[in-house]
Amino acid sequence: EDKVVQSPLSLVVHEGDTVTLNCSYEVTNFRSLLWYKQEKKAPTFLFMLTSSGIEKKSGRLSSILDKKELFSILNITATQTGDSAVYLCAVEDNTNAGKSTFGDGTTLTVKP
Amino acid sequence: NAGVTQTPKFQVLKTGQSMTLQCAQDMNHEYMSWYRQDPGMGLRLIHYSVGAGITDQGEVPNGYNVSRSTTEDFPLRLLSAAPSQTSVYFCASSYLGQGGYTFGSGTRLTVV
Numbered sequence: 043e044d045k046v047v048q049s050p051l052s053l054v055v056h057e058g059d060t061v062t063l064n065c066s067y068e069v070t071n072f073r074s075l076l077w078y079k080q081e082k083k084a085p086t087f088l089f090m091l092t093s094s095g096i097e098k099k100s101g102r103l104s105s106i107l108d109k110k111e112l113f114s115i116l117n118i119t120a121t122q123t124g125d126s127a128v129y130l131c132a133v134e135d136n137t138n139a140g141k142s143t144f145g146d147g148t149t150l151t152v153k154p
Numbered sequence: 155n156a157g158v159t160q161t162p163k164f165q166v167l168k169t170g171q172s173m174t175l176q177c178a179q180d181m182n183h184e185y186m187s188w189y190r191q192d193p194g195m196g197l198r199l200i201h202y203s204v205g206a207g208i209t210d211q212g213e214v215p216n217g218y219n220v221s222r223s224t225t226e227d228f229p230l231r232l233l234s235a236a237p238s239q240t241s242v243y244f245c246a247s248s249y250l251g252q253g254g255y256t257f258g259s260g261t262r263l264t265v266v
Contacts, residue, residue, distance in 0.1 A: 046196075048196075076254050076255075078254060083259055083260060084244055084257035084258060084259055084260055085197070085244075085255075085257050086257070087253065087254025087255065087256070088254075090253055090254055130196055130197065132197075138210070139185075139204055140184075140185040140187065140202050140203070140204040140210075141187075141199060141202055141210070141212065142187070142199065142255070143199070143213075144189075144196040144197040144198070144199075145196050146194070146195050146196040147195075147196050
């Protein structure tokens with residue numbers, strides 16, 4: 043059974059700090075790893091990492107995938123209060139196309 | 155485009171009642187899924203579909219049925235509601251598993 047573990051469960055920082063969120067996974071036949079941001083409502087997609095795309099960057103957010111050690115990190119630099127959210131990590135398995143397994147998320151709070 | 159539309163947004167059921175949560179997408183996505191999210195937890199997969207006429211069970215399928223007669227619609231049926239089914243339900247879709255899922259705005263269900 044596929045498994046995703048995120049750490050820490052919660053994190054409180056001040057504006058301007060840099061944060062690193064962790065995601066480790068176990069999957070039978072790895073297809074991709076995805077990061078989502080969830081503020082109050084539905085999750086929104088941030089990044090997808092695959093065997094052919096192990097680093098992604100968008101503005102202050104970046105993510106890398108280590109397929110050997112089976113983990114990914116999401117970095118946020120120069121944090122802002124608008125970054126406060128739950129960050130979710132999910133993995134997709136090639137054996138069961140269309141099936142994503144999510145971790146429990148990291149709750150990030152950015153204080154002014 | 156409307157994206158992924160879920161109805162209703164809120165629902166209160168009595169134990170034993172049945173109901174259908176509606177989900178429709180207008181992006182011609184093959185993949186559609188239903189998740190439930192309990193407080194402080196990530197998303198748990200209920201059922202998913204990789205195309206019209208094809209459905210499969212996720213992690214927590216008991217007490218729920220789905221069907222996929224068209225590409226656009228993926229309704230979730232609660233057969234006999236139980237208090238343990240109190241949760242927020244999200245429908246999501248994606249195109250052939252490429253990139254992340256697009257989520258609906260969610261249905262908050264309370265079973266009393």
